[in-house]
Amino acid sequence: MSYGTIIVLMGPPGAGKGTQAKRLAAGTGFVHVSTGDLLREAVRNQTPLGQESKAIMDRGELVPDALVSELVAEKLASGTPRGGILLDGYPRTLAQAEFLEGIRGPRPMAIGIEVDEEEVVRRLSGRRTCAGCDKIYNVYFSPPPQGACEECGCGEMVQRDDDKEEVIRQRLKVYRNQTAPLIDFYRDLGRYVAVDGSKRIDAVTAELEAALQERVG
Numbered sequence: 048m049s050y051g052t053i054i055v056l057m058g059p060p061g062a063g064k065g066t067q068a069k070r071l072a073a074g075t076g077f078v079h080v081s082t083g084d085l086l087r088e089a090v091r092n093q094t095p096l097g098q099e100s101k102a103i104m105d106r107g108e109l110v111p112d113a114l115v116s117e118l119v120a121e122k123l124a125s126g127t128p129r130g131g132i133l134l135d136g137y138p139r140t141l142a143q144a145e146f147l148e149g150i151r152g153p154r155p156m157a158i159g160i161e162v163d164e165e166e167v168v169r170r171l172s173g174r175r176t177c178a179g180c181d182k183i184y185n186v187y188f189s190p191p192p193q194g195a196c197e198e199c200g201c202g203e204m205v206q207r208d209d210d211k212e213e214v215i216r217q218r219l220k221v222y223r224n225q226t227a228p229l230i231d232f233y234r235d236l237g238r239y240v241a242v243d244g245s246k247r248i249d250a251v252t253a254e255l256e257a258a259l260q261e262r263v264g
């Protein structure tokens with residue numbers, strides 16, 4: 048088994064976790080693991096996990112801890128990649144954070160992407176994802192050039208079922224009540240650093256790279 052660093056990317060829905068994790072993974076040896084992406088894949092494939100999770104996700108609530116932690120445990124069963132792992136969307140509750148603490152290897156470090164709520168509502172209502180390769184776009188901030196994906200050329204952009212305004216508000220409420228307390232959890236352990244997620248995408252990437260460099264080397 049090998050044990051690379053685990054970086055927990057935190058931040059409210061729409062903070063830019065997925066966007067930034069993809070960029071960081073492309074520029075470093077880190078592997079991006081998103082529990083949201085894994086759950087959406089399970090929904091698409093209509094697995095038992097997907098069938099159980101779909102309605103919960105559509106309401107903007109959290110899938111039960113045991114199910115999500117099992118998914119992460121499966122991913123980490125053979126250790127963590129030497130280059131390290133970027134966990135996006137996990138942990139989201141105290142029970143999940145404690146589960147992660149129980150996994151062998153170096154202790155996880157948390158980086159929080161901080162953005163205010165009105166900005167994330169705007170970002171999420173404008174988010175579109177390429178149906179071909181999952182690249183993330185935004186109709187307001189970063190539309191696909193000439194309507195086609197610059198990575199794979201696909202012309203089909205989809206909007207997530209949970210990106211309707213009332214569901215976005217519910218996801219933010221869940222974040223405030225259940226996930227934001229993890230900032231203090233990691234801060235108390237001396238393992239939390241924040242970056243300003245309200246800047247432009249490139250500037251946030253640069254801040255994250257600097258934070259990674261400082262913490263991981």
Ligand code: AP5
Binds near residue numbers: 060061083170173
């Ligand atoms: P998940 O997929 O993890 O959703 P989320 O945390 O709500 O985060 P998002 O994916 O919505 O946002 P993001 O921060 O990745 O932002 P993005 O980069 O796309 O989870 C979905 C659901 O699955 C949950 O609600 C829950 O039901 C379930 N689930 C997942 N994990 C779970 C767990 N651990 N436990 C229980 N249940 C779980 O960016 C958003 C938009 O903004 C994009 O359009 C992007 O282009 C744009 N943008 C990004 N950065 C910038 C910037 N700097 N400036 C301008 N625009 C920007």
